[in-house]
Amino acid sequence: MSESIPTHEARYELWPTQFLTPQSEHDTGHSNESVALIVLNSPISDYDYFSRLYHNASYCLCADGGANRLYDLLRKQYREWDWTDALRSALPNSVHGDLDSLNDTVRQRYEQIGVEITKDPDQYSTDFGKGVKKIKDEVPHLRDILVLGSVGGRVDQGIGLLGEFYREQKYRNPDVRFWLFSESGISTLLQPGTTVLHTPLGKGLITRNIGILPLYGRAVISTQGLEWDVQDWSTEMGGQMSTSNHITADVITITTDHDVLFTVERATE
Numbered sequence: 001m002s003e004s005i006p007t008h009e010a011r012y013e014l015w016p017t018q019f020l021t022p023q024s025e026h027d028t029g030h031s032n033e034s035v036a037l038i039v040l041n042s043p044i045s046d047y048d049y050f051s052r053l054y055h056n057a058s059y060c061l062c063a064d065g066g067a068n069r070l071y072d073l074l075r076k077q078y079r080e081w082d083w084t085d086a087l088r089s090a091l092p093n094s095v096h097g098d099l100d101s102l103n104d105t106v107r108q109r110y111e112q113i114g115v116e117i118t119k120d121p122d123q124y125s126t127d128f129g130k131g132v133k134k135i136k137d138e139v140p141h142l143r144d145i146l147v148l149g150s151v152g153g154r155v156d157q158g159i160g161l162l163g164e165f166y167r168e169q170k171y172r173n174p175d176v177r178f179w180l181f182s183e184s185g186i187s188t189l190l191q192p193g194t195t196v197l198h199t200p201l202g203k204g205l206i207t208r209n210i211g212i213l214p215l216y217g218r219a220v221i222s223t224q225g226l227e228w229d230v231q232d233w234s235t236e237m238g239g240q241m242s243t244s245n246h247i248t249a250d251v252i253t254i255t256t257d258h259d260v261l262f263t264v265e266r267a268t269e
Contacts, residue, residue, distance in 0.1 A: 010193030016186045016264055017198070017205040019056040019146055019179065020049075033058045034142055036135045039092070040128060040149035040161075041065030041101055044073045045183070046268070053146050053181060054090050059139050063127040064097030066148075071106045084113055091115060096134045097127035128164050132173065144177045151182050162261065165189070166216050170259060187263040194255040199225075199247050199264065208246040209265040216259045225252030235260075 019035070037057035041064060044050050050073060054060055062070055070092065078086035087109065094116040095102065102117075111117055120130040128147070136142060147165070151158035161180075169178045169189045180187040186206070199206060212221060218236035223229045227246035235241050247264070254262065 010191065012191065012193060012195040013198075014177075014188065014195060015198045016179075016188065016262075017200065017203060019144075019181075020052045020186075020205045020266070021203070022055075032056050034139070035059075035144045035146065036061065036139050036142060037146045037148065038063055038128065038131045038135070039066035039070050040147065041069060042148075042150035042153075042183075044069050044148065047073060047077045049181070049266075050148060051090070053148055057146060059135060060090075060092040061131050061135055062092045062095045063131040064095070064099055065101030065103075065127075067092065067095040067110060068101070068103045068106050071103075071109070083109060087113060093138070094118060094134065096120065097130050098123070101127075126160075126164060128161065129168065132168050136173070136176075142176055144179065145173075147178060147180045149180065149182065151180075162215060166259070166261075170216075181266075184268075185263045185265045187261055190254055190256055190260050190262045192257050192259065194253060195262075197252050197254065197262070198250065199252055200250045201247060202250070204267050206247075207265040207267050208248075210245050210247055210252075211261075211263045212242040212245070212254060212256075213261040213263065214241065214258070215261050219256050219258035219260050221257075221260065222255040223253065225249035 035057045036059040037053050039062045071087065074086045074090060075083065078089060092115060095110060096118050098121055099119045107117060122130065132145065135145060149161060151161060165178060165180055166189060178188065201208065214235045214237060218234065220232055220234050222231045222233065225248055227248050230242065
């Protein structure tokens with residue numbers, strides 16, 4: 001979620017940990033009715049991680065094979081339960097995509113308990129892009145899209161996801177804030193201007209480790225609240241990059257003249 005000031009020096013305020021806490025523990029002035037979750041076709045090993053995101057969203061969409069991943073997670077988490085009870089514990093609102101990765105058994109069982117399964121045969125868009133379009137049609141006052149996926153595994157798929165993440169945020173849905181929840185971190189795009197990020201280490205949800213990645217072009221950045229702060233510092237792929245930096249305050253500030261990807265490591269037991 002972001003609050004922007006419409007000036008030539010835009011200012012934003014973000015809470016990267018807000019979707020990992022119960023609704024009652026954060027007050028950003030926004031309802032979870034404006035929040036949606038996309039589950040991608042990536043392994044999900046941490047039930048609590050998924051559950052926190054799921055309960056902070058009003059709409060959950062499994063992008064094609066993401067339904068297989070959710071099915072496997074719930075069957076493992078509730079192995080003593082009947083499959084219908086296990087799946088009903090965290091029902092998606094829809095399964096959507098070209099459906100070429102959806103397991104037949106998973107499809108049949110979700111259909112049996114009333115989950116909407118819809119197909120988009122467009123071969124010029126990915127299941128992630130299809131999912132975003134579907135959510136935009138279903139959630140009237142959409143403000144935030146949480147993306148549960150992975151940038152591990154195949155390099156081409158990981159880079160492809162980060163490219164789509166940028167395209168959807170920058171060009172197709174600039175009024176929606178996208179958040180990528182990977183197996184190890186939380187990432188979001190920082191737009192030109194100054195962004196204030198609330199990073200409360202004491203809650204045990206994130207670690208001190210952050211990166212400011214110029215994946216989408218050369219940027220000049222300034223920071224406050226990091227172990228290695230910089231001022232008017234040029235960063236680009238193949239040049240200097242602020243990776244493996246450390247948070248030293250509960251609120252940090254990053255100013256940039258070009259879009260950069262901010263990522264913070266999440267705390268795991």
